[in-house]
Amino acid sequence: MKNFEKITNYLKGELKDGDLWEFRKSLEVDAELAADYKLYTQANAQLENKNKSKLHNTLNSIHQDASRKGIVRTLGVYKLTGIAAAIALLIGFGTFMFNMFGTSTTQQMYAFYFQPEKSVLNVRSAGLNMEQTVMQGMQYYEMNKFEIAIAMFDMEPSNLLGKLYGGISYMELNDFDKAIDYFNSIIQHNDNLFIDQSEWYLSLCYLKTNKTAEANKLLNKIATERGVFKTKAQMLLNEMKNK
Amino acid sequence: MSKKREIYSDEEILEGIRTSDRKVLEYIYRRYFKVVRNFVIIKSGSEFAAWDVFQEGIYVLYDKIQNSQLELTSTFQTFFVAICKHIWLNQLRDRNRGELVDINIGELDIFGVDENELIALNKSNLLFRLMHKYLNELSPECQEMLRLISENYTGAEIVREMNYGSVSFVYNKKERCFRKLLEMIKNDIEYKTNIGDNNEKL
Numbered sequence: 001m002k003n004f005e006k007i008t009n010y011l012k013g014e015l016k017d018g019d020l021w022e023f024r025k026s027l028e029v030d031a032e033l034a035a036d037y038k039l040y041t042q043a044n045a046q047l048e049n050k051n052k053s054k055l056h057n058t059l060n061s062i063h064q065d066a067s068r069k070g071i072v073r074t075l076g077v078y079k080l081t082g083i084a085a086a087i088a089l090l091i092g093f094g095t096f097m098f099n100m101f102g103t104s105t106t107q108q109m110y111a112f113y114f115q116p117e118k119s120v121l122n123v124r125s126a127g128l129n130m131e132q133t134v135m136q137g138m139q140y141y142e143m144n145k146f147e148i149a150i151a152m153f154d155m156e157p158s159n160l161l162g163k164l165y166g167g168i169s170y171m172e173l174n175d176f177d178k179a180i181d182y183f184n185s186i187i188q189h190n191d192n193l194f195i196d197q198s199e200w201y202l203s204l205c206y207l208k209t210n211k212t213a214e215a216n217k218l219l220n221k222i223a224t225e226r227g228v229f230k231t232k233a234q235m236l237l238n239e240m241k242n243k
Numbered sequence: 244m245s246k247k248r249e250i251y252s253d254e255e256i257l258e259g260i261r262t263s264d265r266k267v268l269e270y271i272y273r274r275y276f277k278v279v280r281n282f283v284i285i286k287s288g289s290e291f292a293a294w295d296v297f298q299e300g301i302y303v304l305y306d307k308i309q310n311s312q313l314e315l316t317s318t319f320q321t322f323f324v325a326i327c328k329h330i331w332l333n334q335l336r337d338r339n340r341g342e343l344v345d346i347n348i349g350e351l352d353i354f355g356v357d358e359n360e361l362i363a364l365n366k367s368n369l370l371f372r373l374m375h376k377y378l379n380e381l382s383p384e385c386q387e388m389l390r391l392i393s394e395n396y397t398g399a400e401i402v403r404e405m406n407y408g409s410v411s412f413v414y415n416k417k418e419r420c421f422r423k424l425l426e427m428i429k430n431d432i433e434y435k436t437n438i439g440d441n442n443e444k445l
Binding site: 001004008036039040042043044046047048049050051052053054055056058059060061062063066151152154155157 | 260268269278372418
């Protein structure tokens with residue numbers, strides 16, 4: 001910055017008489033000097049704003065912590081993907097064992113009962129009044145592009161249909177903590193058409209993450225009500241008892 | 244069951260921003276960063292751009308709270324997300340990439356905030372963000388020196404703290420560090436695009 005010394009001397013009060021007059025005049029006619037002067041004074045003021053700097057540092061620390069957790073999660077997904085082929089082989093063998101001995105692990109039960117919801121584009125096309133972004137999200141969901149689907153659903157955070165399919169998308173991505181949050185928010189809303197499905201998928205998330213007590217409690221609730229998942233919940237509870 | 248999380252009222256959120264309360268800022272980040280990120284990514288942006296926009300949204304609120312000018316006429320969520328969307332759409336427009344995305348800033352309600360004021364705040368916050376970005380690229384000695392100055396240490400205290408020989412050395416050193424910082428900001432492409440070369444914009 002070629003005007004740095006000049007500006008510093010001016011601000012320190014070290015310019016006298018003719019130099020001072022010339023500097024002030026130049027500020028009005030020299031666009032580069034004026035721009036440098038503004039940058040200098042504003043940056044200096046920002047530098048001395050320690051409260052705002054504290055805000056900046058805290059925000060960045062939060063973001064870095066979250067990003068680090070994100071990296072761990074991503075590595076976890078790759079690791080899971082790496083062993084997915086082995087699991088797929090084991091599932092075949094496990095199903096054989098399951099049929100033979102009539103018992104199964106919670107992971108096998110999850111794999112057996114988790115059948116992702118079909119997109120509503122297929123089953124409720126007539127008269128469907130969906131927000132545009134949720135509709136687009138549903139199209140990505142259909143194409144198994146779950147991350148983009150979630151991004152679209154999240155654009156309409158109050159849309160409970162998007163929330164339901166967002167939760168299922170997270171299940172597909174093996175991010176069960178997020179899926180649990182999504183289903184819980186639908187259930188807590190308490191006045192919508194998606195509570196049955198949310199409770200069912202939530203119970204499967206609990207099963208998958210070995211939260212057996214929570215899974216049991218929720219499945220018992222579903223099994224005693226008249227919802228569409230009543231029979232499945234009863235069957236799953238029986239298997240859990242025989243485990 | 245998933246872990247219960249604390250919920251803050253809009254007033255508590257604004258107070259938390261004013262005081263840089265970590266718990267409140269974490270709450271805002273958890274709830275709204277994803278919404279902002281999704282919007283930016285869908286509108287041709289990147290994860291990094293989304294983080295910049297989110298920060299600038301918070302700084303806009305901070306500046307308005309400091310100037311006692313912030314009265315929410317909607318929920319915090321609605322207001323904050325609208326401010327962030329506005330920031331990103333303005334940036335897109337400034338980069339002349341409007342033809343790639345659907346930009347209609349006029350329709351985006353920013354709840355009584357004057358658009359010119361918002362643009363001015365955005366530019367001032369862009370400088371703030373760039374300053375912190377390049378502070379991290381200075382030598383550790385320069386970083387420490389500027390940190391002490393920002394915390395109002397006197398020249399004599401800095402001499403003691405950093406084992407320098409004299410106060411005049413401190414001032415010379417400060418000038419060299421500050422000059423380097425300004426040069427890096429001035430050469431930044433974002434600065435050139437949004438602020439530099441046309442001082443009317445600042």
